[in-house]
Amino acid sequence: MNVAPLSRRPLGCLKTALRQSRQQNALVCRSMATATATSQSAPGLARLPDHNFYQLKDSKTKKLRSAFAVYQTPMVKTEPDPKKVVKRLPRNAPRVPAEKLPGFLIPPPDPMPMLHATQIARMDPTGARTALLAKTRQGARPGDILMVTHRRGGEPFSGVCMSIRRAGIDSAVLLRTHLNKVGVEMWYKVYNKNVAGIEIVKRARKRARRARLTYLRQPKHDMGSVSEIVAQWKKTRKIMSTRGGGQKGGKGKAKPAKK
Amino acid sequence: MAPRLPARCWRQLQTHHHQQSTITTLVRPRASSPPTTTLLLPRTTTRGVKYGWSTLSPRAKVTRFNQVTAGLPAPTTGPAAALKRRERTTPVRAGVLAIKKGMTAFMGKAGARIPCTVLQLDRVQTVANKTRAKNGYFAVQVGLGEKSADNVTAPLLGYFEAKGIAPKRELAEFKVRDASGLLPVGVQLLPDWFHVGQWVDVRANSRGMGFAGGMKRHGFKGQEASHGNSKNHRTIGTVGPSQGGGSRVYPGKKMPGRMGNERVTMQNLPVLMVDNDLGIVVVKGCVAGPKGCVVKIQDAVKKPPPPQKFVEHSRKVLEERFPDAEEVLEAARKRHLELKEARREGRIEQLLAAGVIQEAAAASPIPGDASVVY
Numbered sequence: 001m002n003v004a005p006l007s008r009r010p011l012g013c014l015k016t017a018l019r020q021s022r023q024q025n026a027l028v029c030r031s032m033a034t035a036t037a038t039s040q041s042a043p044g045l046a047r048l049p050d051h052n053f054y055q056l057k058d059s060k061t062k063k064l065r066s067a068f069a070v071y072q073t074p075m076v077k078t079e080p081d082p083k084k085v086v087k088r089l090p091r092n093a094p095r096v097p098a099e100k101l102p103g104f105l106i107p108p109p110d111p112m113p114m115l116h117a118t119q120i121a122r123m124d125p126t127g128a129r130t131a132l133l134a135k136t137r138q139g140a141r142p143g144d145i146l147m148v149t150h151r152r153g154g155e156p157f158s159g160v161c162m163s164i165r166r167a168g169i170d171s172a173v174l175l176r177t178h179l180n181k182v183g184v185e186m187w188y189k190v191y192n193k194n195v196a197g198i199e200i201v202k203r204a205r206k207r208a209r210r211a212r213l214t215y216l217r218q219p220k221h222d223m224g225s226v227s228e229i230v231a232q233w234k235k236t237r238k239i240m241s242t243r244g245g246g247q248k249g250g251k252g253k254a255k256p257a258k259k
Numbered sequence: 260m261a262p263r264l265p266a267r268c269w270r271q272l273q274t275h276h277h278q279q280s281t282i283t284t285l286v287r288p289r290a291s292s293p294p295t296t297t298l299l300l301p302r303t304t305t306r307g308v309k310y311g312w313s314t315l316s317p318r319a320k321v322t323r324f325n326q327v328t329a330g331l332p333a334p335t336t337g338p339a340a341a342l343k344r345r346e347r348t349t350p351v352r353a354g355v356l357a358i359k360k361g362m363t364a365f366m367g368k369a370g371a372r373i374p375c376t377v378l379q380l381d382r383v384q385t386v387a388n389k390t391r392a393k394n395g396y397f398a399v400q401v402g403l404g405e406k407s408a409d410n411v412t413a414p415l416l417g418y419f420e421a422k423g424i425a426p427k428r429e430l431a432e433f434k435v436r437d438a439s440g441l442l443p444v445g446v447q448l449l450p451d452w453f454h455v456g457q458w459v460d461v462r463a464n465s466r467g468m469g470f471a472g473g474m475k476r477h478g479f480k481g482q483e484a485s486h487g488n489s490k491n492h493r494t495i496g497t498v499g500p501s502q503g504g505g506s507r508v509y510p511g512k513k514m515p516g517r518m519g520n521e522r523v524t525m526q527n528l529p530v531l532m533v534d535n536d537l538g539i540v541v542v543k544g545c546v547a548g549p550k551g552c553v554v555k556i557q558d559a560v561k562k563p564p565p566p567q568k569f570v571e572h573s574r575k576v577l578e579e580r581f582p583d584a585e586e587v588l589e590a591a592r593k594r595h596l597e598l599k600e601a602r603r604e605g606r607i608e609q610l611l612a613a614g615v616i617q618e619a620a621a622a623s624p625i626p627g628d629a630s631v632v633y
Contacts, residue, residue, distance in 0.1 A: 048423060048587065048590045048591060048594060049423060049424075049587065053611060054408040054409075054416060055611075056413060064607065064608045064611070066413065066602050066607060067598075067602070067607050067608075067611055068408075068413065068416035068417060068420050068598070069420045069594065069595075069598060070408045070416065070419070070420070070425065070426065071419070071420070071423055071424055071425050071591070072425055073382060073384075073405065073424065073425045100579065100580060100581070100582060101447070101580045101581065104382055104384075104447045105447065105449060105535060105536075105538065106381070106382060106538075107379055107380065107381060107536075107537055107538025107539070108537065108538070110360070111360060111377060111379055111534075111537040111538065111539050112360055112361055112363065112377060114537055115363065115377060115534075115537060115539065115541075116363065119363075119365070119366070123366050151370065167363070168363060169363060169364060169365075169366060170363050170364040189364075189366070189372060191366050192366055192370055192372055193366065193367070193368060193369065193370040194370035
């Protein structure tokens, strides 16, 4: 190349420049304005998915050593509707015939929130249970005294809320009280159907400065039995309610107690 | 005792050489006259290039005994016997790779709570088939996710180039019972490959605990806190008997060492939910390993396989979704051979410069842009 006569040099430069620009065209990211045209030129290649070339270069000389075609998966991003309730089809349900996919389905990177949303929509259509767990003024907080009524009757369990475990459909509250002068702690899954309702009997006087009030287990801080507070609250509720007999926990609803 | 020749050998002999051939001469050809021996010995040579040759000694070919036609029982050892033995415990269909996303629970209408694990199938594709003729067994190679070409070695880049698929993050093989379990290459396996209610085996590597002591790793009791114990509260104590036991440590003695990060299979987990949109398969119970680990899901070995109707259906769905998988593979193979030739001859640079890349890039949009829908 160096021995080429000077007169041929400019043309050679032009050729190189053109070649470079051709390469650049292919490698550099194109702007959105240029539309993609499917290549119909080569009939054998029409079926091939789109591909680019990965170039292996010599580390010292920076010359192209080799190149491999790297294919791209034609992709379709799935955008599931969070409000959509996933139906669990029975085993013998007629199956929907499959269609040709336009590409590969790429699932969302984190399916858990969407899965929780569908499950919660199924288990808590009124949103009462979700409201109890919400970090709002109406929601329960550690330090509050809660009363849980069971679906199959039985004595409601009340106690001080020691912690709230927020885990989507698996969310739970930990209540502590004393029964027969023995400390008792119970975990309740908020979205479980066995829990008919959770009511806030008494708010904590001050906001607890811990998320988990494990210190309540120490004799110094133990609140003891909450039965008296609950009994008092039940009495006031009876007086305030217009209907006689007093309602025992909303059916499947957790309503915040009015003070 | 020398083996007796079958009657058809010497009957012919008798007809030709009545006067001299007897049974004794047949059994001992050395003792017989020259014309008899020439008749007895085969005239065709058995060792020559045109009859095939082998570096093994002729006696080393084990299959010369116990042929199918010999009327003997089928061999209980060897590749064929091994495959036959494992037939019942080899799943009919291939499995999939997935990523463990975490645990949650299903709440039943009657108050039941079912703990479950969410496994996500991220761009799971079939990559290759292994056949009995070529590899000695039937299996489907499946890939998961995607990997930047920067992190893939050149041999693997060539491998994926020949398949016409993007480099995969993980590759794994799933053995299948027979050729009917093999799948078209390059198709995507979605969660509906499984059906709700079926049983699966889920394999994953457990969490690595690092170098753990005997108490944690094997549940040894440790040693007492006092009574003269000095700085040996969690040590494992003695490792073997004294002179009577050989004064040595027996092989396999449980000792401190690396704990966890080993393959754990959870068998017979029921599938609770499959969702193509979320790309998830939810199985009952727990699965080994941390969140984000790669797991293998396949039809349970110890339960009856999914009903034949479903097996056929799942297969048909695959073919309907990706009807031109074969053609794509064939085109990719052709292109791979061209490129391979060019690489070997050092023409790849010219090829790229001359417009192969142009043609390829004409159809390819911005590399790595996932949001483009084709």
